[in-house]
Amino acid sequence: MKKILIVEDEPGMVKLLSRRLALEGYDVHSASDGEAGLSLALEKHPDLILLDILMPKLHGLAFLRKLRMDAWGKNVPIIVMTNMHDPQKESEVRDEWHCEYIEKSDWKLEDYVKKIKATI
Numbered sequence: 001m002k003k004i005l006i007v008e009d010e011p012g013m014v015k016l017l018s019r020r021l022a023l024e025g026y027d028v029h030s031a032s033d034g035e036a037g038l039s040l041a042l043e044k045h046p047d048l049i050l051l052d053i054l055m056p057k058l059h060g061l062a063f064l065r066k067l068r069m070d071a072w073g074k075n076v077p078i079i080v081m082t083n084m085h086d087p088q089k090e091s092e093v094r095d096e097w098h099c100e101y102i103e104k105s106d107w108k109l110e111d112y113v114k115k116i117k118a119t120i
Contacts, residue, residue: 002120005046006030007037007063008081009055013104017050020109021116034058038066045072048120050112051099053082053089061092064099077119 004026008014011032018028029044031037034055041049049067053060060080067073078099082089090101100119102112 001025001027002048003027003029003044003046004048004050004116005037005041005044006050007034007041007055007060008050008052009033010052016109017112020113024113024117026116032056034060034063038063041067041073041076042070046076048116049076049078050116051078051080053080053084064093079115079119 004021006014006017006028008030009032014030014032018030021028029040029046031040035057037051037055038058051060051063055063064078067076079102080093080099081102081104083104085103093099093101100115102115
């Protein structure tokens with residue numbers, strides 16, 4: 001069973017994604033701040049991480065910097081989710097950190113599921 005870690009501070013989003021991904025057969029874990037998410041990622045080694053950028057305790061980009069320094073973490077697939085429309089930030093996330101990028105307002109739940117299945 002593939003493991004997915006959701007690092008997101010919006011409880012409704014976590015609940016929605018967790019339920020749907022569990023129905024798809026994924027083992028889902030979540031953290032509501034960047035520090036807890038980084039600890040869980042390094043402990044559980046999920047097959048995919050869904051990461052919000054604007055996070056308490058550890059910003060999403062700081063999370064990426066720290067995670068990519070780890071031998072395992074440098075290769076784990078990550079889908080960055082954000083409410084910000086920022087082409088420069090999107091380019092940085094894609095080019096520098098080698099992550100997928102989703103603007104939450106443009107995506108429906110089924111789009112997330114399709115993107116996750118295509119990524120792992």
